[in-house]
Amino acid sequence: MKILLVCLGNICRSPMAEGVFRQLAEQRGLDWQIDSAGTADYHVGEAPDRRAQRASAEVGIAIENLRGRQVEKSDFTRFDWILALDRANLRALQSLAPAGHSARLGLLLDPFLEGREPEEVADPYWGEMEDFRACRAQIEQAAEKFFARTGRLQKNPS
Template sequence: MLGLPGPRASGPFRSERSSVKRAAVLFVCLGNICRSPLAEAAFRQEAERRGLDVEIDSAGTGTWHVGHPPDRRAQAVALRQGIDISGYRGRRVTPEDFRRFTHVVALDRDNLADLKRIRPSDGTAELLLLLDVVEGRQGKSVADPYLGDEAGFDVTWADAVAGAKGLADRIARED
């Protein structure tokens, strides 16, 4: 089973190979308890599988769930894939995130619009929609499963996995 990462590090990272900032990806949804933790987990699994050197985290644009663990249904979906996300805790996007991360990935168009609005002028992160890296899904949002049943979380997981693979391809090409 994939465990949780060590303590979340702070500050920008430099690759040992060069002076270029290593890839760092932040996944963002509204509350940081459903979609973005699943996207973080799926991308962490894909990056590990490929041996990508990348920092990975998730956050929300809202404050309702700061400090809370992921929704129990999100935890259940991840656990079925061998990934324990029970130790993740919700947090809100900060201005520093736009400087720390190379890619800030929104799970839906509304959150992408919010990120564009709150991005500081010196923010260097590329902003993108997760499904923009999935062939035939460009411009589409990952549906929020929060108000639905557990089946919605399975759909969210499938979208997160597809996005993780597409984003890993993109980052591997950039490296």
């Protein structure tokens, strides 16, 4: 399975999501390719926000070596899933997607995953440290459900 997690600048939500997804895949012994990107080019080459690094480190996830990058056209055929952290970035992905792409696009907090109306992972960038922790916790919950759901789909394709 190949998963790309996407937010706007790729320095807060999506690198935290990449770290969470990598940790869960490793814990489950899954050889999944997990990456993150932004729809904008604001922070290409930059490390994640220090608060995102700290919120991740508090639960044993190291993201300081990740670097921001922008979504590329090739991502739409390279990844099985491209999960946006909010609706604005999902719309941006939908407009960037080339015709005939193979990736499944959706929100990380999709009703498929959560069993309720889609929600967005709030951007903690302008907030305080507790906003980064809340964001990480929300991502952790969604990631657990994604792994549980996709695992069932792989075993029972109906």
